[in-house]
Amino acid sequence: MSNAASSSNPRISARDKILDAALTAIRTKGFTATTVDDLCAAAGVTKGAFFHHFDSKDALGVAAAQHWSKVTSGFFADAPYHRHDDPLERVLAYIAFRRDILQGELPEFTCLVGTMAQEVHQTSRAITAACDASMSGHAATIEPYVAQAMEQRGLDPAGSDTGWSAASLALHTQAVLQGAFILAKAKGGPAIAEESADHLARYVRLLFANHQKKGKTP
């Protein structure tokens, strides 16, 4: 993921070099504090190239969110948590995976679109929408695992006092992780985020406790 490799390599287009640089720069300094010159310098291209590929800095923000979606969806598609047979195990393995990758420096494991959405939600509709699409799109990849686990174990909380759904729990996992990132940033390290991930895993286990897996033949 080093920038030095891509910024000097002429086989990678300026557009891709800028987008790669944007992922690191925005996660480090935030969107507003990241200047167009910063991105050009990090990508090893000139301003002319930047504005050839992006109409404005806001347009770069939208493209960066979409690029982030592409990169992360590939990353999570290759992750091992999908291989479990049991849907509930897949959900728990997903949370464990998210916990495991809380390593290295903060800009390496925190979320681009969470950071951007927080910053520009009142100033750029386009960027905010792209961030929402990225987060909600990722949540949608684990929602079916939650739904399958619920069905397999006869869990139907929709009608209860304060009901919940597979979609709601999937988005809640993202909320917990985003909040864990904020605490990690405030405290300068991932330790506190790991604890929140543990609480999240414990919550999911408790939700499904006393709900045995139904056999295939009833």
Add this chain to the structure above:
Amino acid sequence: MSNAASSSNPRISARDKILDAALTAIRTKGFTATTVDDLCAAAGVTKGAFFHHFDSKDALGVAAAQHWSKVTSGFFADAPYHRHDDPLERVLAYIAFRRDILQGELPEFTCLVGTMAQEVHQTSRAITAACDASMSGHAATIEPYVAQAMEQRGLDPAGSDTGWSAASLALHTQAVLQGAFILAKAKGGPAIAEESADHLARYVRLLFANHQKKGKTP
């Protein structure tokens, strides 16, 4: 909480008018995108007054975080959740209260220090530390309620497989709320944040389920 009232009132010092303006402005536009001129205009003072009271924009950021701590600690001290006799009820009432105040426009109910920490964590140690102090300080006000609930109900999870503590759960509540704010910002409304607050309340109830309150005389 209207700025118009304070910005024109000569009996309120320029410093306080600037700090009040900062709470709204930074929550709306973020710290970096908020200019010193923005704050002066909103507060109805000049730049000279600003730099008389604050050495730099960063110093204003630190002061704003401290001002936020003062304002919010007063707000939460007056909240009704403290009045419950049962410590567990106090914790649950706290979460319910946090859910109830998710109303109005986003800048009115989102968290200043969470927003700032996310933005400046790699660029301003001083602001980051002030944000951490504010968040951790608030978590510390509900930690004793959690601890009392655990003791009263004989819950001692410290030694178990993935242990947790009152401090850990108290900080987790903050993580969930901070993450809920991010999703709310991405989606443009508080609805999703309410659902995360519901999940959090459900988690706490499940943690204490099957742990009856011990009587005073054994």
Add this chain to the structure above:
DNA sequence: GACAACATACCAACCAGTTGGTATTTTCTC
């Protein structure tokens, strides 16, 4: 030779911070 992909040179607006000054309050002195 047309068109995309870049580079160079430049600009107007903006931004954090400064300067040099005045009004108001507080403190010190007798």
Add this chain to the structure above:
DNA sequence: GAGAAAATACCAACTGGTTGGTATGTTGTC
């Protein structure tokens, strides 16, 4: 407690560097 001295609070105008964006090339490719 009056009046000088000093500190504080505030203001209007200015500055040097920065920022997003543009106008005008140059180069490579089909």
